[in-house]
Amino acid sequence: MKPIALGVASLVISTAFASFCFAQDKGAKHTLNTNKAGSCIFSGGVVDNCILHHQDGTVFVSPGVLKQLEFDSLGLAPVRVEEDRGLEPMHILENPHYLWMYVNRRGRVVISGVPSFDNWADEFSGGLVRTVVDGKYGFANRQGRIVIKPAYDWASPFDHGSAHACNHCREMCAMPGGAVELQSVPGGCDHRIMVGGEWFKIDKKGRIVARRNDLLRLWQ
Numbered sequence: 001m002k003p004i005a006l007g008v009a010s011l012v013i014s015t016a017f018a019s020f021c022f023a024q025d026k027g028a029k030h031t032l033n034t035n036k037a038g039s040c041i042f043s044g045g046v047v048d049n050c051i052l053h054h055q056d057g058t059v060f061v062s063p064g065v066l067k068q069l070e071f072d073s074l075g076l077a078p079v080r081v082e083e084d085r086g087l088e089p090m091h092i093l094e095n096p097h098y099l100w101m102y103v104n105r106r107g108r109v110v111i112s113g114v115p116s117f118d119n120w121a122d123e124f125s126g127g128l129v130r131t132v133v134d135g136k137y138g139f140a141n142r143q144g145r146i147v148i149k150p151a152y153d154w155a156s157p158f159d160h161g162s163a164h165a166c167n168h169c170r171e172m173c174a175m176p177g178g179a180v181e182l183q184s185v186p187g188g189c190d191h192r193i194m195v196g197g198e199w200f201k202i203d204k205k206g207r208i209v210a211r212r213n214d215l216l217r218l219w220q
Contacts, residue, residue, distance in 0.1 A: 169197030
C-alpha cells in the first residue's frame with residue numbers, strides 16, 4: 001500500500017476520531033490538543049504528522065494510520081515513530097532503537113519505548129514485551145502495564161519463562177575477528193552484542209533466579 005497524504009480534511013477527521021476515543025477510554029468529554037507530530041512507519045508505508053496528543057498526556061495515532069494497521073489476534077499493532085521528528089511528551093525518542101510502540105484498535109498508544117528486534121518491533125513473548133524507560137529495560141504486558149520495572153541496561157526477550165538481563169554491560173559490534181566498538185564500523189553494525197557487566201536471569205515476576213559476573217555475551 002502507498003503512504004497516504006494527510007491534509008486539512010484529515011485533520012478534522014482525526015480530531016473527531018480522537019475525541020471519540022478519549023470519551024470511550026475516559027468516560028467523559030475532553031478537549032483535544034490537535035497538534036500533530038511525527039512520521040509513523042508501519043507495514044503500509046509512512047505517514048507524516050500522525051501522532052495526536054491529548055492534554056492529559058494520552059497519545060493516539062491518526063485515523064489515516066489506524067485504518068491501515070495489521071492487528072494481531074489480541075488487538076495490538078506495532079508502529080514506529082521516525083526519529084528525526086522529535087516528540088517531547090513521549091520521552092522515548094532519545095535513542096532510535098526504542099522508537100516502536102504498540103497501538104490498540106482505537107488508535108491509542110498502549111506501550112511505547114519498544115526496542116527494535118531484527119529490523120522490526122520487539123514481539124511479545126510469554127505475554128510480555130520489552131520496553132525502555134529512561135535508558136533502562138523492563139517489561140510490559142498487553143494492557144500496557146509495566147510488570148517488571150525498568151532497571152537493567154539491557155534485557156533479552158523471555159524464553160521458556162525466563163530472560164537474561166545485565167547492568168554495567170555495553171553494546172559492541174560482533175565482527176569475524178571479535179567484538180569492536182560500534183563507532184569503528186563504517187556504515188553501521190549489523191550484529192550487536194552486549195559485553196561485560198553483571199548478568200542476571202529473571203523470571204516473569206521480575207525475580208532474580210540466577211546471577212553471573214563474567215564477560216558473557218548475548219546477541220541482541
